[in-house]
Amino acid sequence: MKKILLLPLLFFTIHLSAQNPSDEQQLKDLIQNSFDDIFSEMNIDKLDTYFTSDFLLLEVGEVWDMERIKSELSSYDLQGRKRKNEFEFIEVKIKDNTAWIAYHNTATFIKDGEVVGERQWLESAIAVRTKNGWKLDMLHSTRKSSEE
Secondary structure: OHHHHHHHHHHHHHHHHHHOOOHHHHHHHHHHHHHHHHHHOOOHHHHHHHEEEEEEEEEOOEEEOHHHHHHHHHHOOOOOOEEEEEEEEEEEEEEOOEEEEEEEEEEEEEEOOEEEEEEEEEEEEEEEEEOOEEEEEEEEEEEOOOOO
């Protein structure tokens, strides 16, 4: 009788895990989607979707708050290029409602179907779990030299 009861419970648990991506995958998706929407599509309206209201970006030695990010994005011109973001995740650590993520970030710039540039960074992020899911609270970005 116990075996009969355990079988439906096992299938229910597998079904739930298949529907809900793990926190680690949600955090990786948060990084990917935020870069795609904000830094590739330049969609300033998405800042609140991905970032906390007091988010900070430590960008190559400078501190960017939300106002600075909005200003930079508003003035940035991709000059007809598309930006494709790729990430190699080093580690994701989660403790309660806080997580940190370390990763390599590569941005490839494409114009008229041709690669016209690439930039690489070593980055880390802190995310917090909110009532609306994970949001980024801070990013730290160190540009890698092109010789690496």
